[in-house]
Amino acid sequence: MRKIISLGIVLTILIYLLPISIQYINNSTDNNFMQDMLSVHANAQMEDEQTITVSVNGDAEEIGLEDYIAGVVASEISPDFPIEAIKAQAVAARTYAVYKMKAGRSDTHPDADVCDDFHHCAAYKPLTEKVASWGDNAENYENIIMQAVNDTKDLIVTYENKPIIAVFSAASGEMTESAKDVWGSDIPYLTNVESKGGDACSKYKETVSFSLDEFRDIIKKAIPSADLTGKPETWFAASERSAAGGIKTVKLGSVQVTGTDLRETLGLNSTNFTVTTSEDSISFNTIGYGHGVGLSQYGAKYLAEQGKTYDEILTHYYQGTQIKSLTEISE
Numbered sequence: 628m629r630k631i632i633s634l635g636i637v638l639t640i641l642i643y644l645l646p647i648s649i650q651y652i653n654n655s656t657d658n659n660f661m662q663d664m665l666s667v668h669a670n671a672q673m674e675d676e677q678t679i680t681v682s683v684n685g686d687a688e689e690i691g692l693e694d695y696i697a698g699v700v701a702s703e704i705s706p707d708f709p710i711e712a713i714k715a716q717a718v719a720a721r722t723y724a725v726y727k728m729k730a731g732r733s734d735t736h737p738d739a740d741v742c743d744d745f746h747h748c749a750a751y752k753p754l755t756e757k758v759a760s761w762g763d764n765a766e767n768y769e770n771i772i773m774q775a776v777n778d779t780k781d782l783i784v785t786y787e788n789k790p791i792i793a794v795f796s797a798a799s800g801e802m803t804e805s806a807k808d809v810w811g812s813d814i815p816y817l818t819n820v821e822s823k824g825g826d827a828c829s830k831y832k833e834t835v836s837f838s839l840d841e842f843r844d845i846i847k848k849a850i851p852s853a854d855l856t857g858k859p860e861t862w863f864a865a866s867e868r869s870a871a872g873g874i875k876t877v878k879l880g881s882v883q884v885t886g887t888d889l890r891e892t893l894g895l896n897s898t899n900f901t902v903t904t905s906e907d908s909i910s911f912n913t914i915g916y917g918h919g920v921g922l923s924q925y926g927a928k929y930l931a932e933q934g935k936t937y938d939e940i941l942t943h944y945y946q947g948t949q950i951k952s953l954t955e956i957s958e
């Protein structure tokens with residue numbers, strides 16, 4: 628589920644961003660992104676800081692970087708969030724794009740730096756397309772998105788003078804997850820931090836129930852060696868939770884599985900879940916929406932409502948980082 632590639636002395640941990648779009652909220656899971664492998668070109672350089680090649684519906688398009696960021700922001704966060712939260716999203720999106728450009732292209736889209744699939748890179752539609760879908764609010768929302776992008780032009784989040792892997796999710800629990808607990812990669816700026824406001828997300832708490840037969844069928848396909856012959860209350864054992872509350876590993880029918888795998892198999896909103904069983908059903912009660920690592924979009928909304936600025940929001944969620952202009956960072 629994760630790949631680590633050494634480039635000389637630089638350890639570049641290539642993980643894929645799995646923002647869950649607030650505007651495209653759905654039940655899809657976001658943990659497939661670690662399965663793909665980037666092929667890194669040893670001398671990968673940003674060919675042009677002003678443009679990015681984006682795979683849009685499978686076709687590679689050269690787009691101005693800031694235009695691309697506007698399209699991502701419009702696709703990833705609600706324009707009625709506070710402006711400082713939207714600015715934080717803009718900087719996170721730009722950071723991730725720059726990171727991808729520097730890291731080298733994915734085998735999934737070798738002809739483009741990023742794609743428009745939020746399961747893999749970040750959601751993207753041209754801003755004009757989004758504006759056309761906003762009806763009476765179009766002008767107002769367009770102005771808000773453009774303000775967030777223009778006010779943060781060229782700014783990215785850096786750690787040791789390099790663009791960070793600026794992952795984000797819709798709503799973490801009361802604490803963000805660390806990259807180590809979720810993906811096994813120890814990334815110094817993706818640690819556990821307090822995160823309030825997630826409960827404003829409509830999917831913050833959710834219960835998903837399966838009939839016992841349904842559940843057995845799903846698990847039989849995904850984890851054939853799991854033994855689910857006994858009573859349902861005996862199926863789960865020995866769970867290990869992260870500091871933030873997510874299931875790291877759990878034994879299901881005597882087979883050890885990771886919380887991320889189980890989340891994907893069952894289509895759960897997060898790995899932070901409890902299980903309840905009855906005679907004929909099994910239910911999963913989740914807290915949070917998304918992988919919970921890095922910036923929480925609803926957490927950013929909360930902090931902005933408390934008067935925090937976008938840079939304060941970003942340096943809270945990405946600990947030990949600095950906001951810098953693209954012109955300041957080294958190649």
Ligand SMILES: [Zn+2]
Nearest residue numbers: 741742747748
């Ligand atoms: Zn992609």
